[in-house]
Amino acid sequence: MMTGNNKQGDLNMEKWLTLEQIAEYLQMSTSSIYKMAQAGKIPAYKVGRQWRFRKKEIDRWVKNQTRGK
Numbered sequence: 001m002m003t004g005n006n007k008q009g010d011l012n013m014e015k016w017l018t019l020e021q022i023a024e025y026l027q028m029s030t031s032s033i034y035k036m037a038q039a040g041k042i043p044a045y046k047v048g049r050q051w052r053f054r055k056k057e058i059d060r061w062v063k064n065q066t067r068g069k
Helices: 007-012 019-026 030-039 055-068
Strands: 016-018 045-047 050-054
Touching: 016 019, 016 055, 019 030, 019 050, 019 055, 030 050, 050 055
Parallel strands: none
Antiparallel strands: 016 050, 045 050
16 A cells, blocks of 8 residues: 655655746746747746646756846
8 A cells, every 4th residue: 555655756756847836936927938948948848738847957057048148
């Protein structure tokens, strides 16, 4: 029987976020994030008709954006 306390499984799971979650995380509008994803300006993956974002990649992208300025 599997339980919700599977720590080993949790360690192997990557954190994927939705468009809405990334917009909230970055404090930007969902339409801005959507346009950036479509244009390839932010690391994003299309799964079916929805966009998904890896939190690690977004954090790295933000760090690189702030260094470039």
